[in-house]
Amino acid sequence: MSRPETDEEACRQVLQILSLVGDKWTVLVIGQLHGRTLRFGELHRAVAGISQRILTLTLRQLERDGLLTRTVHATVPPRVEYALTELGDTLVDALTGLGTWAIGARAEITQHRHHYDTTHPEMAPDVRKRRP
Amino acid sequence: MSRPETDEEACRQVLQILSLVGDKWTVLVIGQLHGRTLRFGELHRAVAGISQRILTLTLRQLERDGLLTRTVHATVPPRVEYALTELGDTLVDALTGLGTWAIGARAEITQHRHHYDTTHPEMAPDVRKRRP
DNA sequence: CAGCATCCATTCAGATACTG
DNA sequence: CAGTATCTGAATGGATGCTG
Numbered sequence: 624m625s626r627p628e629t630d631e632e633a634c635r636q637v638l639q640i641l642s643l644v645g646d647k648w649t650v651l652v653i654g655q656l657h658g659r660t661l662r663f664g665e666l667h668r669a670v671a672g673i674s675q676r677i678l679t680l681t682l683r684q685l686e687r688d689g690l691l692t693r694t695v696h697a698t699v700p701p702r703v704e705y706a707l708t709e710l711g712d713t714l715v716d717a718l719t720g721l722g723t724w725a726i727g728a729r730a731e732i733t734q735h736r737h738h739y740d741t742t743h744p745e746m747a748p749d750v751r752k753r754r755p
Numbered sequence: 756m757s758r759p760e761t762d763e764e765a766c767r768q769v770l771q772i773l774s775l776v777g778d779k780w781t782v783l784v785i786g787q788l789h790g791r792t793l794r795f796g797e798l799h800r801a802v803a804g805i806s807q808r809i810l811t812l813t814l815r816q817l818e819r820d821g822l823l824t825r826t827v828h829a830t831v832p833p834r835v836e837y838a839l840t841e842l843g844d845t846l847v848d849a850l851t852g853l854g855t856w857a858i859g860a861r862a863e864i865t866q867h868r869h870h871y872d873t874t875h876p877e878m879a880p881d882v883r884k885r886r887p
Numbered sequence: 888c889a890g891c892a893t894c895c896a897t898t899c900a901g902a903t904a905c906t907g
Numbered sequence: 908c909a910g911t912a913t914c915t916g917a918a919t920g921g922a923t924g925c926t927g
Contacts, residue, residue: 630789636857637850638782643864645777647770647900654766663909674901679910689867700908701907710863717856718769724849725768731842732775735821779920795889806921811890832888833927891926898919906911 643688648673648681650718653707656691657715660706690714775820780805780813782850785839788823789847792838822846 644650648670655661655669667678682705685691690711696702707715776782780802787793787801799810814837817823822843828834839847 630786633851633854633858636861637786637854638779639861640853640857641773641777641782642779645773647774650770650773651766654762654769657762667909672901675910676902676912677900687868687871688864689871690864695909701910703909710860710867713856713860717853719765720852721772721849722765722769724845725772726765728842728845729768729771732820732822735842736819739819739821799889807890808892808922809920827889833890835889889927891924893923893925895922896920898917900917901915903914904912907909 643684644714644718646681648677649685652678652681653685653690653711653715653718656705656707656711660704663703663705666705685711775816776846776850778813780809781817784810784813785817785822785843785847785850788837788839788843792836795835795837798837817843 644653651670651673652666655666661669663678663682666682667673667675670678673681682691682693686693689708691705691707694704694706696704776785783802783805784798787798793801795810795814798814799805799807802810805813814823814825818825821840823837823839826836826838828836
């Protein structure tokens with residue numbers, strides 16, 4: 624009874640979420656927002672290396688998906704605050720599970736890679752190219 | 756005491772894993788491999804729409820990371836079988852958690868998107884463009 | 888059957904410069 | 908401060924054709 628319809632379905636759902644969260648920055652952003660509210664500039668500084676454009680797009684997407692709220696204070700200078708919604712918080716929780724796995728598996732994966740690279744000398748440069 | 760070092764660290768780890776698993780096909784492939792062994796052609800058919808090139812690259816990467824094994828049977832015609840390793844199985848388990856979240860949140864997210872799109876008419880075409 | 892080599896179109900991140 | 912506008916190089920995915 625392995626691989627029932629729900630597995631199939633779950634797989635597609637995961638895919639959706641991964642494409643939603645799978646880009647380089649989204650996870651970092653919601654990670655910073657976990658349990659606190661930050662302004663645009665603060666986020667920009669907190670997520671080292673992100674460009675304004677990408678940060679803006681990332682925030683807009685998360686806002687559109689209902690994962691965070693964007694609050695504009697009509698002051699001078701302008702003040703815009705970002706915070707996770709309850710839905711966003713639950714996503715963080717869900718991702719935490721993956722994070723735990725990642726921490727536990729990291730060493731083993733690194734080791735496997737090294738072994739593979741030495742065992743299969745120049746067999747798959749493309750593969751390594753994709754994971755520097 | 757929110758956001759201790761471990762959070763920071765976990766976040767990077769998640770990012771690693773997401774970039775490892777976050778592409779369009781990897782999840783589908785390991786999803787198909789969950790609990791069974793498949794040949795290249797079977798996988799190619801099972802994961803509808805994937806090209807041979809991408810399937811090959813995806814499999815190589817997973818093999819390199821120690822998430823699946825590639826067994827070549829020296830027969831004619833050649834027979835190559837792919838199966839998840841124990842590590843790969845644990846990844847599937849970890850992803851299942853995310854899948855569960857995804858299924859539960861899907862409706863709400865869709866609803867939020869719709870609301871956002873009607874509320875912010877042409878405010879963020881780029882955002883919608885990124886999520887058709 | 889399983890996969891590699893090639894080429895092409897597209898997407899996207901990132902840098903830079905400008906504005907309400 | 909908090910974006911928006913624009914441009915460009917790089918990376919990727921996908922299609923096609925060939926081979927041990």
